Amino acid sequence: xxxxxxLSIIKPDGVQKNLVGEIVGRFEKAGLEIIAARMIHLSxxxxxxxxxxxxxxxxxxxxxxxxxxxxVMVLVLQGDxxxxxxxxxxxxxxxxxAELGTIRADFAESIEENIVHGSDGPDTALQEIAFFFxxxxxxxxxxxxxxx
Ligand code: CMP
Numbered sequence: 508x509x510x511x512x513x514l515s516i517i518k519p520d521g522v523q524k525n526l527v528g529e530i531v532g533r534f535e536k537a538g539l540e541i542i543a544a545r546m547i548h549l550s551x552x553x554x555x556x557x558x559x560x561x562x563x564x565x566x567x568x569x570x571x572x573x574x575x576x577x578x579v580m581v582l583v584l585q586g587d588x589x590x591x592x593x594x595x596x597x598x599x600x601x602x603x604x605a606e607l608g609t610i611r612a613d614f615a616e617s618i619e620e621n622i623v624h625g626s627d628g629p630d631t632a633l634q635e636i637a638f639f640f641x642x643x644x645x646x647x648x649x650x651x652x653x654x655x
Contacts, residue, residue, distance in 0.1 A: 511589040512542070514635035516624040519577035519617065522546075527580050530610060530623065531597050534584055541652040543636075543645045549575045557638060569619060578605035582637045585648070590632055 517530055531541065549557070554574040561567050584593055598609025602621060605612035615621040626632035636645075 517580040
């Protein structure tokens with residue numbers, strides 16, 4: 508096992524359903540640490556750029572509209588095998604295929620509106636973290652005595 512960082516997005520439906528605390532709680536209970544967090548309402552340009560890999564897919568326009576429909580919470584998770592750990596906590600992309608007890612099985616309405624996004628590998632994690640936090644905002648989990 509190695510310590511990794513993964514990007515997580517709590518999508519507009521997750522924020523609207525007031526699930527931020529519930530979802531962050533699941534990450535923390537699994538031993539993942541939040542090292543960056545920001546709430547942002549994506550513009551069309553940002554949503555199109557973030558999901559550019561899906562540009563040719565038939566669901567691209569609907570995906571972009573959904574992702575800009577309300578604010579999202581973007582997070583960087585850190586921990587042992589954080590990328591796979593997050594994917595397990597989220598469950599399959601299609602909630603109909605997601606294991607019971609996963610975020611998508613518990614809360615997602617459909618494959619289109621599936622509550623969360625998570626990086627799918629180390630290269631995408633690097634790119635996705637840079638996309639949202641390239642200008643800063645990552646806080647290493649240090650703790651020190653500041654009384655002296
Ligand atoms: P996500 O893990 O963020 O990656 C791409 C997103 O596209 C996916 O979650 C869904 O929100 C959305 N999507 C819509 N339709 C599909 C589909 N048929 N297959 C995969 N992803 C889809």
